[in-house]
Amino acid sequence: MRRPVLATLIAAAAASALLAGCGAPAAGDAASAAGTEPGSATTPAVAGEITVLAAASLTEAFTTLGRQFEAAHPGASITFSFGPSSGLATQITEGAPVDVFASASTATMDDVVAAGAAAAPAVFADNVMEIAVPASNPAGVTALADLARPEVKVALCQPAVPCGAGAASVLAAAGLTVTPVTLEADVKATLTKVVLGEVDAGVVYATDVLAAGDTVTGIEIPADVNAATSYPIASLAASKNPHLAKAFVDYVLSGDGASVLTAAGFRRP
Template sequence: MSGQGSSSAISGTVTVLAAASLKEAFTTLGAQFEKQHPGTRVVFSFGPSSGLAQQVNQGAPADVFASASTKNMDQVVQAGGATSPKPFASNEMEIAVPATNPAHVTGVKDLARAAVKVALCQSQVPCGVTAAKVFTNAGITVTPVTQEVDVKSVLAKVSLGEVDAGVVYVTDVRSAGSKVTGIEIPADVNASTSYPIATLTKAPNKAAAQAFTAFVLSGAGQQVLAADGFAKP
């Protein structure tokens, strides 16, 4: 058997652990992959990259890991869970406020106001790490009223009007549609994160895992990511 594998050789379930911010784009990619490879099924587990890396390192059975930061992927590589991760996208931060913007937030400095209730990701999660870089760049201190497990949880708090603002990725503001209003962060203070992907060393379905990883990195995969607001890696 050669390691190349034709599409006919690819079948079965591919289990993909992916950062929460990838939910919309990867759901689309999964459907396209299944169509290209009849007999395959892509099963996703979305969550915070830090938690997913921990799952891999604890031996959770999975085929592919797509992280929202190189740091969490490096943790998996160092533990022997993956080799040769490849960057496939990047993402910048944006402020999300409820559609009516009750606290009249106009920019990043407003997040330091005591009266503004802010939701952030937990400090070990990529969206929390990247938001912290924004605050450092802006020279402000932000005290959140809540720190959420992943970016979609922050977005939910904003959508429901439970907070005045949240710092999420530009792709999340886009995915929320009219539920939130996005307030751009100026380029000179904004920060971005790089997304790497890798087939896992102990992937139960290695051929299909490699094919899915290659698909995400392909031109077709990149088109889906760009359409969802992701920038090039």
């Protein structure tokens, strides 16, 4: 039997609407499929490569953070370079291709900001100084005052780097005069002298003593003379991948980042 024309037209329109609803995703669904948030179709994905310069004392913690960040963002790759904060800052101000800087000193970060290479750094951790001695402690060092004994061979960081400035502050506050047998480029180099038994003691960060495990023994410095340092982080103005750089900075500042840093011995700011 021949269907009425009006009924045929109504059926065709309904079928067309049904097909349109199934075949064309909504604006929000389309944005999600493209990997962006609805209404922000130009937001880039957290992917690509960045270079992070970080203080030597952050080696273990940042290596863990980088591994976790890359696991959460399979398209992202982070290259780390660890060293003395002052030297890293010089690299940045001289134009090295860097995306993120994490310093062991707010003063060093201030130099980078003053040069226009970074803005709005955020402090993510604090640290304190500690004495490290070889596991066998051949010189019998048990207190800060022992570092002033003339027969005790002491390693310190160079005065220009944060761990050197921290050690100088501690010794001045304690009224001690210590003549080091070596001044090392950064805290890891200072710690290595202790681990190898080339010195009887070194003044390093508490986190480095923890990271060294049973290769050294830590001797706490009294709180009334101890020195603390703050660690700021910032993405850099010249970053070639500012979205990924910001994402990594945000991760360091997040609760997950704080958990890793706390486990490594850093204190919350």
